[in-house]
Amino acid sequence: MxxxxxxxxxxxxxxxxxxxxLYALFVAWLADWIGQLHVxxxxxxxxxxxxVWIFPAYRLVIWMETGRWRIRK
Numbered sequence: 001m002x003x004x005x006x007x008x009x010x011x012x013x014x015x016x017x018x019x020x021x022l023y024a025l026f027v028a029w030l031a032d033w034i035g036q037l038h039v040x041x042x043x044x045x046x047x048x049x050x051x052v053w054i055f056p057a058y059r060l061v062i063w064m065e066t067g068r069w070r071i072r073k
Contacts, residue, residue: 012064016057023053
């Protein structure tokens with residue numbers, strides 16, 4: 001548990017917001033291509049794209065809380 005505030009939290013939040021904004025722009029850039037697919041394929045693509053962003057965000061949250069990029073085992 002942290003006893004003193006760190007700069008990692010605000011930097012991590014700003015980094016996450018910037019990363020998500022870039023990712024949203026990337027998905028929006030793909031929207032024309034995705035829109036040409038069959039509706040069931042569109043659903044799968046958007047589900048995958050909606051889940052993929054969680055993995056880097058998870059690592060960022062770990063870093064924000066612990067200062068490390070991985071959880072110790």
